[in-house]
Amino acid sequence: MVVRRGRRSSGWVEVFRLLVVLFAAGVGYEVASAIAGPEPVLGPFNGVAVGVVIGCGLGYSLGGILARHTVVAVDQVETRLSDVSAETLVAGGVGLAAGVLIGAAVSWPLLLLPDPLVSVPLFCFLVAMVGLIGQRLAVGRRDSVVHMVGPRAGLSPRPPAASTLPRILDTSVAVDGRIVEVVRAGFLHGTLLVPTAVLRELQLLSDSSEDTRRHRGRRGLTILETLKREPGLEVEVLDRDVPEAAEVDAKLVRLCLEGSYALLTLDTNLARVAGLAGVAVLNLHALGLALRPPVNAGDQVDLLLLKPGKEAGQAVGYLDDGTMVVVERAREHIGATLAVRVTSVLITANGRLVFADLAGGEPADAGERRTGTLDAPPLPRARPVPRPPSGSRSAPGGATASLGRSSSAPAQKPRPTPDQAAPQGSIGE
Numbered sequence: 291m292v293v294r295r296g297r298r299s300s301g302w303v304e305v306f307r308l309l310v311v312l313f314a315a316g317v318g319y320e321v322a323s324a325i326a327g328p329e330p331v332l333g334p335f336n337g338v339a340v341g342v343v344i345g346c347g348l349g350y351s352l353g354g355i356l357a358r359h360t361v362v363a364v365d366q367v368e369t370r371l372s373d374v375s376a377e378t379l380v381a382g383g384v385g386l387a388a389g390v391l392i393g394a395a396v397s398w399p400l401l402l403l404p405d406p407l408v409s410v411p412l413f414c415f416l417v418a419m420v421g422l423i424g425q426r427l428a429v430g431r432r433d434s435v436v437h438m439v440g441p442r443a444g445l446s447p448r449p450p451a452a453s454t455l456p457r458i459l460d461t462s463v464a465v466d467g468r469i470v471e472v473v474r475a476g477f478l479h480g481t482l483l484v485p486t487a488v489l490r491e492l493q494l495l496s497d498s499s500e501d502t503r504r505h506r507g508r509r510g511l512t513i514l515e516t517l518k519r520e521p522g523l524e525v526e527v528l529d530r531d532v533p534e535a536a537e538v539d540a541k542l543v544r545l546c547l548e549g550s551y552a553l554l555t556l557d558t559n560l561a562r563v564a565g566l567a568g569v570a571v572l573n574l575h576a577l578g579l580a581l582r583p584p585v586n587a588g589d590q591v592d593l594l595l596l597k598p599g600k601e602a603g604q605a606v607g608y609l610d611d612g613t614m615v616v617v618e619r620a621r622e623h624i625g626a627t628l629a630v631r632v633t634s635v636l637i638t639a640n641g642r643l644v645f646a647d648l649a650g651g652e653p654a655d656a657g658e659r660r661t662g663t664l665d666a667p668p669l670p671r672a673r674p675v676p677r678p679p680s681g682s683r684s685a686p687g688g689a690t691a692s693l694g695r696s697s698s699a700p701a702q703k704p705r706p707t708p709d710q711a712a713p714q715g716s717i718g719e
Contacts, residue, residue: 303357310353318345381432389424393417452552452570456481460555464510483528615644
């Protein structure tokens, strides 16, 4: 790419140099014709030929410098104009041309002055000043200029943003109710239009015999009353109907197309249909999806562990958007990139906080989540009862009764002494 541009620039340098050589040769010819005569001056060459040769030499020397500076200037202009939109260029050109014409029409009486050394510079100054004013004004109002001259220049006017248009409210938005928080957060302002078809649908829902539908309709009417009291938002009833459209969704699409309105909805299917019809759509459902957390519980991501956490065994890493991730039992893996599984996402005042475990390993509190309590400690093992020596006295009957053994136990199975019976009874509890 660089090589091609260098070849193109060097070609233009030679073209400009040739033009400068021709101009200098012409100047040398005119000067030599005015000074020298037709007689030879330098060998067979007369004064005119010498003037042409000198002009060509000077033109070749100075033409290279002038041509290279010209190409560099053109490249700089191209670089600066590469970030300027076509609408801005067209509007600036139209404004400059209009300003030059107006300036020439206003200041032409200056050319009637007797001294041209005063009249011509003053005329050119006024024309340039008015042309600059026209160019600045046209660039500042390029949308209006492109709208007027765009079709002739091959440019279509830029469509207005949906946020700048009056918005028609869909029934789904009124029933959902989250629009109140969106308005109070400052993301929705201006004019909000409620068509009569939407009001009629909410009234039918409010008068329904089903409890669920009746609750939804009354909730929608309450939300509209709340929106009407919100500052910065004007809620108006659009008393227009489309009799040829039977369904409410079709009526809303037709109203948006006929009145250049934007459609505010939560219905994804209606948003798609309206978008295909050419309606500017504000989909609150898409806004919610765009603002959802980057990860959810159960997701597995690759994470670079950077530093230890506050608790024992914890390691901390960060997602691409800067969200902190605390990984349990991963402190020994700091500095490595591991696959972790998200266990929970906590929304705090400063942002989101994600907790995770190493993928493939059981979480530290898995047993608590399954049973609700910690596992009980194992019972102590029973100590073996020693056999009493032969000829020793047997324990009293009370001790035997406390163990639940019968007094008619066989003599070949010796009974434990009282101090041995207590531990055995405690294990049997």
